[in-house]
Amino acid sequence: MLTAVISGFIFALLIPFILGRLQSKSSLWVALLPLSLFGYFLSRISLVQQDGPIKVSYEWVPSIGINLDFYLDGLSLLFVLLISGVGTLVFVYTAAYLKGHPYLNRFYAYLSLFMASMLGLVLSDNIYTLFLFWELTSISSFFLIGFNNDSEASRKSALTALAITGFGGLFLLAAMVGLGHITDAYTISAMAPIAEMIKGHSLYGWVLLFLFLAAFTKSAQFPFHFWLPGAMKAPTPVSTYLHSATMVKAGVYLLARFTPILGNHEWWNGTLIAVGAITMVYAAVHALFRIDLKGILAYSTISALGILVFLIGLGTEEALLAASVFILVHALYKATLFLVTGIIDHETGTRDVTQLSGLRKVLLPVGIAALLAAVSNAGIPPSFGFVGKDLIYGATLGMGDLAWLFTLLAILTNVALLVAGFIAGIKPFIGKLPERYAAVHLPSPAMYVPPLILGTLGMLYGLFPGLLEAGLVQPAVSSLIGTTPDFHLQLWHGFNLILLLSVVTIGSGTGLYFLLKPSEKLLGKASRFERFSPETLITGFTVGFGLLAKGWTRFFQNGYLRYYLITILGFLSLLLGYRLFVGVELYIDTGLLSEITFYEAIVLLIMGVAIFFTVFSNSRLVAVASLGVVGYSFCLIFLFYSAPDLAMTQFSIDTLTVILFVLVLYNLPKYLKLSDNRVRIRDGLLSLIFGALISILALEVMNESVTKETTAYYAENAYILGKGKNVVNVILVDFRGFDTMVEITVLAIAAIGVFGLLKLHLRSTEKE
């Protein structure tokens, strides 16, 4: 199983080189990878059916619980088959759709990367690798949405999608860390048996919140849904694969995966029902007002995802069964519709439904695929969609007191979805063919066969739902509810309430379809409400936040050294001053002080005067000379207090500095007084305050006793170990010899710099 996951990553690495080398006309062979994966996972069906979930584990970073634990149960199986199956068709479709595109190799690399991440995600048992693969899908999705990177809208959509899903990813990590903390386990399968303990834990609410944020952002639930329509800027194969069939279902998968662990709690059910219901109705109604085919499909996808979240929220066995079936139903018809849209776009150059009609005359096989999908989407018998819709109504009707409300919402959504499906799947193909599309011709079979296959499957499974029952649906539901479910998928249930509801849905939907004519005007009306949409709010927030950050940065990074200094010192003074004021009792231990002698006092006095002249002199020469005096006074202080080495060093360095200064003085400008008195007083005050604080600090520190361990060690061992009598020297060249060597290196670099600056002759153009 590791090979199955890893192969996609390796493939993604190699494919740009292979395709670049081959220069072959067709890249159909690339589809062999998803096809073989599909075959592999198909062969696992019977194994899972007989022996239960397959579990494999490879150690990665065992010390912190990060291992490559893979777990293939019914739910995972459903998803891996979808991913590899739809993947195969999308790979084939792409070969024709992007034929001759200069970056086709890159596209395949991203696509394989995505497929591998998605497989890893739904197979992961380890909560941290789950997060890892989750993030990988977001990242590969970013590259795919932004594939047309010369279009600004495309780049912007890619960023929005990454921001929203990446934001959710962080919450997923938080949720996983929380779960790991509660359970002390790192695998999902180990958490299921202790579900009750988790639900009783005080962190349960937080874990739930974070998990929901992750799932809702990924699966485009209200109010995070708006990245998905934007993501339609991607090439159509990407929209098909990522944004209808697989990636957006990752959030649904996450919720389904954690249903046995976190589910069946009022917070869980309540939130999911509310969010799912709002999303499904909101997006379904929105879909009616679009005129871009992909826009219609995007909103109807959001609505479908809402239905799935809603069903998981209901949480009953019927609801979970309906969810499992609907995942499959939706993937089949929505992928078909997307692929059809891609063909229409590719051949006619537009996706505007108000422009398109009569295409059946030129694109008949495509029209058949679209019709099959629209029928399944509408839930008209004998399609698979009919089976799915029956199950949904069955689930909502079984909800006791609120059954009528849930059923009503479901009907409303289904009616709107039906109309959207008809607009996208039927409308472009009926009616009169406009002149300008008369020359449209059928594309290569690689493009129209995949949607035909998917559309036909949607019909086949409707006629024979038993095909899927034992192999796919039953294991999937049983991994959701924990026991073996007892049900039979049927097309015909006899005359009952559910059938009546279906008839009502189909009837009113078809009626609405004939009443509603998609047009610019309608779109304009709908977009008037954009002002209140979450997208506008979040975009506004982003812009505002950017401005705030910019202002903040401008304020602090203003480019003036003195303001940086003032900020730092002012803050430091406040902090130090506050601490010294409240926390420290000021006192001076006179017993520790040494007496003042006359000659020392004189040196300090000289130093004080020299400092004064350094600061306030109007002549640079005086200032530099005074600086020299300060330095020489230092030599004397070092001499008085038993530091002959320091005195010598200070003396030579100071002499050199003064000489250097004097050497460059003559070609410097006049010593200008650049600031006015107000500024000088401000600076003076700040400096004095800071100086005073340092003095107080020094006084305080002197009261503390110092541990002299290091000193004692050097004092004892300087001669014994270092064979030197001058302890300071021994420390520098022996005990800390490496430091000194580095110091010499620094000096050497400075010397090279000085030399370079002196010898550098700028050309006249560079001088300016």
Add this chain to the structure above:
Amino acid sequence: MEILLVIIIGLLYAAGIYMMLRRSLVKLIIGLILLGNGANLLIFLLGKIVKGEPPIIGSTEKMLGELYADPVPQALILTAIVISFGLQAFAIILIKRAYKVVKTDDLDEMNATDEDL
């Protein structure tokens, strides 16, 4: 005596910062030097000052006696003095060079790489 030294340290810090807040590059360097000196003296003082007992082992002995000046701060300061010299030398030459090219030592006229600013 320590009180006086502490006052001098405060004075050196204040003078150093005041100079660093000026707009002239030369003053900035002078400020840095003063500040560095202040810091050195602070470290020196915190090692407890001792008169007339340099950390040098007598010719007949194998280790330091009972009372001696702390060699560790001295080693630190020695390093600091030398490093700051490297900095000063480089900075002084850089000022000279920069003045030759841009004809100013006013920091406010040097805070952008673009000419038109």
